[in-house]
Amino acid sequence: MRPRIAQFLTLSLLCVPPVLLTSGCSQVQSQTTKKIEQKLIAVQPVTLVQEEIQRTSTQPATVHPFYEAEIRARTTGYVKEVTADIGDFVESGSTLIIIDVPELEKQREVLEAGIVRRRSEEKRAEAGIELARANIQAAEAGAQQARSEMSSVEASLAAAESEFSRTQDLVQRQSLESRVLDEVRQRRDAELARLDAVNSAIQSAQAEVTVANAKLASAQADLEAAKAETSVAERELEQLEVLVGYATIKAPFSGIVTRRSVDPGDLVREASEVGKGEPFFVISQIDKVRVQIPVPEIDAALVSRGDSVELSLPSFPAETPITAEVTRLTGSLDPSTRTMLVEAELDNSEGKLLPGMFGQATISLNKKVAANMLPARAVRFSDTGDAFVYAISADDTVSVVAVTTGLDNGSAIEVRSGLEPGQRVIDAHLKRFTDGQKVTVLSN
Secondary structure: OHHHHHHHHHHHHHHOOHHHHHHHHHHHHHHHHHHHHHOOEEEOEEEOEEEEEEEEEEEEEEEEEEEEEEEOOOOOEEEEEEOOOOOOEEOOOOEEEEEEOHHHHHHHHHHHHHHHHHHHHHHHHHHHHHHHHHHHHHHHHHHHHHHHHHHHHHHHHHHHHHHHHHHHHHHHOOOOOHHHHHHHHHHHHHHHHHHHHHHHHHHHHHHHHHHHHHHHHHHHHHHHHHHHHHHHHHHHHHHHHHHHHOOEEEOOOOEEEEEEOOOOOOEEOOOOOOOOOOOOEEEEEEEEEEEEEEEEHHHHOOOOOOOEEEEEOOOOOOOOOEEEEEEEEOOOOEOOOOEEEEEEEEEOOOOOOOOOOEEEEEEEEEEEEEEEEEEHHHOEEOOOOOEEEEEEOOOOEEEEEEOEEEEEOOOEEEEEEOOOOOOEEEOOOOOOOOOOOEEEEOOO
16 A cells, blocks of 8 residues: 555655745745744853963063173284184183284384483483573572672771771861872772772673573473473383283173184284274183063053063973063164063073073063953964954854954963954854854853
8 A cells, every 4th residue: 555655645746836846846945944943053152351460471582692802903914823722611801812012022122211211311411401500509609708808808898988088088187198098099999999999790691690590490401391291101101012912802891712713824904993804812701691581562661670481492491491580671662673672681600591592471561451361272274374263243153253362371361453342252153154144142
């Protein structure tokens, strides 16, 4: 009986008009679509919340020497001796290179001989001063003697004048002959002549004193000139000594020779410009090193001295990160990179850290900031690494929203742009959603 029933049903369907058959199929499809639409995907929402977080900034870091000096020549000559090589540890002030400068040595000998001659001129000027002082004393003694004779001559002249007056009176009375008066007159005239001679002697002595004083002043001036010339020659010698000193190149600080490019016999020339040309040596102080970290603009304003730093180096993958703290920062952004240079100092007395090592530094910023956070599982990433979320509107419609992320502490991710606080997004889900797709939102 069953095969006959099946055959009957088949014949019945074949007898149904095509219009009626098509209409019936459309109704079936419509009902199926309605059932699918009614069965929406259920999702669990999470909300973007604002909370205070301890921000960190993880950036590439490079190890640098604490100090590094490029050694160049300050004079011209042939290299006489090289006393250090790459890898050598040199103490501050130790000799690295000796340059032969014979022409400077000869100039020094000439200047030294000139100084000896000028010092002899000083001694001669000092002797001239002593002679001038002796002449002054002699002239003053002669003037004093002349002044002493003046008193005696004046007394004799007074006596002669008195005798002449008395004799003249007696002659006028005819008590004495006139010839006696002539004799007395002659004696008086002789005393007058002596007085004139003594006055001349006094004036001559005073003139000699003046001349002797002038010679003394001249001798003193000669001494000052000789001393000035000696001083100039000594300063010239000191200047030359500095140039000769440049022929011995010394280490500016204690460190390791990390580069050498000079050999004995090389002709070296004075560097015309600072920093130009290949250096003879490079000295690096590595018992203490600097770790330089370029911090991007978004975190630069939050970095402070003393912030904790953890440094991880690929050279030591199995070791615990090295801890340090921010020692200094530039306080300005590099216009070409929009980053601020931050430095941390590390003790390297064991020489474990080498300049040029590259790693990753995480700075724990002391300032807490308000940040919009989402659970890490709610943030998706495209094949190109761009972050996005599935936002849920008030009518439970899904929107694919690109977001900019920030801090990632492992459990939550900071959303810096793309969403507003309080906005709902789909939590972790295996399905992919499209713009405009309806979902069923489960209650929290």
